[in-house]
Amino acid sequence: MTTDERNALNSAIASGDVQGRPPLTETEQIKAAVQEHYSKVADRGTEAGCCGPEATADDCCGTAANGLYDLDEIAAIPAEAAAASAGCGNPTAISDLKPGETVVDLGSGGGIDCFLASKMVGETGKVIGIDMTIKMVELARENARKLEAHNVEFKLAPIEAIPIPDGQVDAVISNCVLALVPDKPRVFAEAFRVLKPGGRIFISDMVTIGDLPPEVVQDAAQWVSCVGGAEDRDKYLQQIVDAGFEAPETISEVALSSGEGTTWAGSVYSLSLKAVKPA
Numbered sequence: 001m002t003t004d005e006r007n008a009l010n011s012a013i014a015s016g017d018v019q020g021r022p023p024l025t026e027t028e029q030i031k032a033a034v035q036e037h038y039s040k041v042a043d044r045g046t047e048a049g050c051c052g053p054e055a056t057a058d059d060c061c062g063t064a065a066n067g068l069y070d071l072d073e074i075a076a077i078p079a080e081a082a083a084a085s086a087g088c089g090n091p092t093a094i095s096d097l098k099p100g101e102t103v104v105d106l107g108s109g110g111g112i113d114c115f116l117a118s119k120m121v122g123e124t125g126k127v128i129g130i131d132m133t134i135k136m137v138e139l140a141r142e143n144a145r146k147l148e149a150h151n152v153e154f155k156l157a158p159i160e161a162i163p164i165p166d167g168q169v170d171a172v173i174s175n176c177v178l179a180l181v182p183d184k185p186r187v188f189a190e191a192f193r194v195l196k197p198g199g200r201i202f203i204s205d206m207v208t209i210g211d212l213p214p215e216v217v218q219d220a221a222q223w224v225s226c227v228g229g230a231e232d233r234d235k236y237l238q239q240i241v242d243a244g245f246e247a248p249e250t251i252s253e254v255a256l257s258s259g260e261g262t263t264w265a266g267s268v269y270s271l272s273l274k275a276v277k278p279a
């Protein structure tokens, strides 16, 4: 990791937990908890997973081994990328990516969806993975090296400020990431900004039907499990429209077992959608 990357990350998350700096805001605390958790996921691969060691196979954020991906898709990527997979869907499987296109993956983790996208866009295309967790970016870069995936690069950055100029990208993908971000409208606005007119987003994410109780929303463990920050589905879809996209198309909506035995059981879903920036 270069000094510039570390400085960029530090200023982006404004980490106030250093002596003499102001206390962390709520948003910064969430981001710090997310980074800490996903550093461990990068270290431990499937041992942790998005929902922690207690997760069941059909719990919120499955791993590649939980049936989100075809076996031939998993076989074609480094084992470490599959092991660190922490998604809740399979965005490239619902996409229409074409050879030669430029694709950005928001919250790319160990790179699984970038590597699948890289095969779809081919040598004339390009895939850029963005993630704010240093260990995830290091793991993804190592996976790209093993795979000799020359059309994939990984950038260390917050997806609230995508380090790409306006209108350069054909498609944005993302897998179980926005649920970890307090300011979702800002990320949708950034996705809209980097897309060319007619560009598409393909997102799999955790949402709720109705609002979660405050004790869940305020629980850091629920946040890093992609549950505490999951937005109400209708509000989430409206945020995408508010960013300028045409009405999103829901491709699938699958109820998850999160919160079993609680008053909010049955209200957490994995949503996969497509939306288009007007041409």
Ligand SMILES: C[S@@+](CC[C@H](N)C(=O)[O-])C[C@H]1O[C@@H](n2cnc3c(N)ncnc32)[C@H](O)[C@@H]1O
Pocket: 034, 035, 038, 050, 061, 084, 085, 086, 087, 088, 106, 107, 108, 109, 110, 111, 112, 113, 130, 131, 132, 133, 136, 157, 158, 159, 160, 174, 175, 176, 177, 180, 181, 226
């Ligand atoms: C649940 S994991 C999913 C990783 C990957 N998409 C996959 O399917 O395996 C979430 C990833 O998003 C990253 N992330 C969360 N919030 C982010 C933010 N605001 N900016 C950049 N990356 C973020 C985390 O570091 C983590 O690698």
